[in-house]
Amino acid sequence: MSKTAGRPLRADAERSVRAILEAAERVLAEHPGASMEQIAEAAGVTRTTVHRRFANRQALVDALAAEAASKLSEAIEDGHPDTAPPLVALHRATANVLRVKAAWGFALGPxxxxxxxxxxTHEEIAHRCTELLGRLQAEGVIAPDAELEWVRRVFYALIGEALHGENATGRDLAAGPDALATRIVDTLLHGAGPRTS
Incomplete structure (x- = not known):
């Protein structure tokens, strides 16, 4: 739950904060230099309301980054990285991450x-990702001598390239997050070499 000065927000204030953050994501994705007034207008609230919730533009951007990171963490946990079969968890988490990163492109962008x-939160996510890769390694899906931190960084790079690369707006994104997740996981685990089976 969002807090102001350490106190939980009322439900209407919580809705107001959520509307402001969602509007900030939309506006800043299009115009990174947008003002608090432009964000307030997009959120359908007064500039005073935005300033009541966020002391300045940087505080708003910081809250936006924290909210997006929280959504990303939830997306990974929704893949059940501890309990689902590791390949299933990796695919689910990847598809979920693609959805969140597409929706929060400014706050989670490069x-x-x-x-x-x-x-x-991003440090915790990296740790959870490495743990999941460790489960895959324990099952023999990833080579026993593979350095998991490197594998994680390659995994992140594949997701980033899929979303922000030169051809990211092409057919891969149009196919949807599940199809793109399959391609990312396949590339991560098998590379571009010929399949042996």
């Missing part, structure tokens, strides 16, 4: 600044 809270 050039987005991270708040301290968002940075901590």
């Amino acid at each position: 050039g987005a600044a991270q708040s301290e809270r968002a940075a901590r």
Whole structure:
């Protein structure tokens, strides 16, 4: 739950914050230099309401980064990385991450600044990802001598390229997150070499 000055927000204030953050994502994705007033207008609230919730533009951007990181963490957990069969968990988590990253392109984009809270969440996500890759390694899906931190970085790079690469707006994205997740996981685990079976 969002908090202001350490206190939980009321339901109407929570809705207001959510509307502001969602509007900020939309507006900043199109115009990264947009003002608080433009964000307020897109959210359907007054500039005073935005300033009541966020002291300044940086506070708003920091909250946006933290919210997006939280959504990303939820997407990974929704893949059940501890309990689902590891390949199933990897595919689900990848498809979920693609959905979240597509919806929160500004806050999770390559050039987005991270708040301290968002940075901590991203560290936790990296740890969870490495744990899941460790499960795959234990099952023999990933080579026993593969360095899992490197594998994680390659995995992240594949997701980033799928969403932000030169051809990211082509047929791969049009096929949907599940099909793209299959392609990413297949590339991660098998590379571009010929299949032996």
